[in-house]
Amino acid sequence: MIRIGLLGCAHVHAADYVADLRVDRLNARPLAVFDTDRERAVAFAAQHGLTVADDPDGLCRKVDAVIVVSEHRRYPEMVSAAAAAGRPVLCEKPLGATPEDCRSLLSTPAWLSVSFPVRYAQPVLRARDLIAGGSLGMLLAMSGTNRGAFPGGFFGIRALAGGGAIIDHVVHVADALRFLTGCEYKTVYAEAGQFRPVGDVEDCAQILATTTEGAWASIDPSWSRPPDMPGALDFEMTLWFEHGWMHLDEGGTRGMLVGSDGRIAYQDHGEGTNVKLLADWISAFTRGGLPPIPASDGAKATSLALAAVRSAASGEVVAVDDAMA
Amino acid sequence: MAREPLKVGVLGAGAMAAVHFANLASCERATVVGFAANVVSKEVEILSRRIAAERMTVDQLLAPGLIDAVVIATPTDTHADLACRAMDAGMSVFCEKPVARSREEGKRVADVAASTHARVAIGHDLRYAPEYDDARRYIVDGLLGEVATVRMFRVNVSPANVKPWYGEASRSGGPLFDMAIHDLDWCLWALGPIRRVYARQSGPAGKEVASIVLRHDCGTIAYVDTSWRDSRLMSGLEVCGTEGIYRVSASSDAGLQVVRGEQEVPASYLPTGVSDVPPWDDPYRMELEAAMAWFDGGPEPRAVLADGLAVLAVVTAAEESIRKGTPVEVKETT
Numbered sequence: 001m002i003r004i005g006l007l008g009c010a011h012v013h014a015a016d017y018v019a020d021l022r023v024d025r026l027n028a029r030p031l032a033v034f035d036t037d038r039e040r041a042v043a044f045a046a047q048h049g050l051t052v053a054d055d056p057d058g059l060c061r062k063v064d065a066v067i068v069v070s071e072h073r074r075y076p077e078m079v080s081a082a083a084a085a086g087r088p089v090l091c092e093k094p095l096g097a098t099p100e101d102c103r104s105l106l107s108t109p110a111w112l113s114v115s116f117p118v119r120y121a122q123p124v125l126r127a128r129d130l131i132a133g134g135s136l137g138m139l140l141a142m143s144g145t146n147r148g149a150f151p152g153g154f155f156g157i158r159a160l161a162g163g164g165a166i167i168d169h170v171v172h173v174a175d176a177l178r179f180l181t182g183c184e185y186k187t188v189y190a191e192a193g194q195f196r197p198v199g200d201v202e203d204c205a206q207i208l209a210t211t212t213e214g215a216w217a218s219i220d221p222s223w224s225r226p227p228d229m230p231g232a233l234d235f236e237m238t239l240w241f242e243h244g245w246m247h248l249d250e251g252g253t254r255g256m257l258v259g260s261d262g263r264i265a266y267q268d269h270g271e272g273t274n275v276k277l278l279a280d281w282i283s284a285f286t287r288g289g290l291p292p293i294p295a296s297d298g299a300k301a302t303s304l305a306l307a308a309v310r311s312a313a314s315g316e317v318v319a320v321d322d323a324m325a
Numbered sequence: 326m327a328r329e330p331l332k333v334g335v336l337g338a339g340a341m342a343a344v345h346f347a348n349l350a351s352c353e354r355a356t357v358v359g360f361a362a363n364v365v366s367k368e369v370e371i372l373s374r375r376i377a378a379e380r381m382t383v384d385q386l387l388a389p390g391l392i393d394a395v396v397i398a399t400p401t402d403t404h405a406d407l408a409c410r411a412m413d414a415g416m417s418v419f420c421e422k423p424v425a426r427s428r429e430e431g432k433r434v435a436d437v438a439a440s441t442h443a444r445v446a447i448g449h450d451l452r453y454a455p456e457y458d459d460a461r462r463y464i465v466d467g468l469l470g471e472v473a474t475v476r477m478f479r480v481n482v483s484p485a486n487v488k489p490w491y492g493e494a495s496r497s498g499g500p501l502f503d504m505a506i507h508d509l510d511w512c513l514w515a516l517g518p519i520r521r522v523y524a525r526q527s528g529p530a531g532k533e534v535a536s537i538v539l540r541h542d543c544g545t546i547a548y549v550d551t552s553w554r555d556s557r558l559m560s561g562l563e564v565c566g567t568e569g570i571y572r573v574s575a576s577s578d579a580g581l582q583v584v585r586g587e588q589e590v591p592a593s594y595l596p597t598g599v600s601d602v603p604p605w606d607d608p609y610r611m612e613l614e615a616a617m618a619w620f621d622g623g624p625e626p627r628a629v630l631a632d633g634l635a636v637l638a639v640v641t642a643a644e645e646s647i648r649k650g651t652p653v654e655v656k657e658t659t
Binding site: 192 | 471473474476478523524525526527528534536538539540544546547548550552554555556565567569570650651652
């Protein structure tokens, strides 16, 4: 039984990891949690049946591997504690919420894999196979959305989150397009604004990037959905190639469940992408393999988000590499 | 009707001209006297014969005194010149979008309109499309709160497959001037002036795919996808406000998808089922009825020259942004 600890529980995904780690086939067990806010750690531990560690090092000593799900800006200190203890890491996205954090995480000696569960979605895997077949030719353009509701908590606090919707949602589509086509980003332009009271960050944005091969790629990462909207979180991409186009809708596989009151819920079925990602991660570090999603991939997707944040602030087109310098 | 119907001439005899011919035929205020075109489509030939419209030269048709109003449905790069000639001859003008291929041509149309006081309506039919009309009303009535984002798309097969001039960017302006201009005009109509534009385009001439990011004066961030690389005409919009969301698929085949045998690419680039739309919901018929009523002394239609020029400023800014690779501030044209 692999013992897993959580470094931080401020992130909305922390509870998802705990639930998913309890799936039998993973042969794993969530054991303990550390958070800089001890009250939060105690409440989280009580709710999810975990023990509380007093410091990151103490947590690492109790477990075989750690998942970093703290506030974005604390990732570097959490990862360096895991590196010092020699524990394999699964790091929640983004890989750093500032250029400094991203560089620090990229150079960590820790065995680190990044959490991009979209890579395990059936439509994404099928699209990747189709594209690898080569008959579609070169990518010309991609229009993508990853919209949802404001997650709440630290996501609205720039000092802890690094930014708003751009930091939260650009990376999923940015990584998926790299994963699908092998492209790299060259420039990005972003318009952003705050339309609802979500703190000191943007809640809506539209970004338009170019790739080194001359394609364009747009991403709508907005928290433009009301909190209780069924199926609020979307992940869609339209890709135009030399010899055809495709529309990819991750939510297209979900079923619709309607209650007697008419309320609609969209339900995933089968094993979720998060469980597949965890299985791949655990299998890799227990067998001494390489991280399934290396820090370098995390940094590439994250650098697009960081460059978009800079563009939104300056009003200029930003070279993605410059944003990391 | 006690009064004489308006005598109307049609310039052009292609796909859009056929739509206008059919709608003029059923318009009680108008009678089509003649038409001029280099190439006449089968549909226009049949329609013109049915309503006894005579084919003549442009000079004959635009000779002062013959007609009261002209409908311009020729290739984009000829719009401005023909509109100016018609105005100089004392006619009212219904001009297909875009009003001109360039800002300079647009300025000329504005100058001639100012000196002749001619009435000029522009074919921004989306303003008469029920779903887009509703979307604007929800915004104007405050149903959606403050509008944060708008996403629109309009994709099609390449019309250059049928009409080669569409494939020459200097003549047609590509999908930006042919397709996205509808959505950009709707943005102006529903949300007011646009401050700046950033756009990107890929693909060879006649098969372009483009992306446009817009920032409105009111703060709304709007986004438009447009393409001539798709398998049929599809369009839609989503408006996200602080109080609600309105989303609609405006594709003309919404609610019905048909695949026929091995056929992958339809021969026509026009909306399928145009003739099936009931007349009271048909934007092409309504825009023309409204223009003819205006020419006949009635109220102004929803899209007039000022609107055509305003969206021309936006679409030419998008073209400039693509060329320069930078965001471009939208300047007034007049």
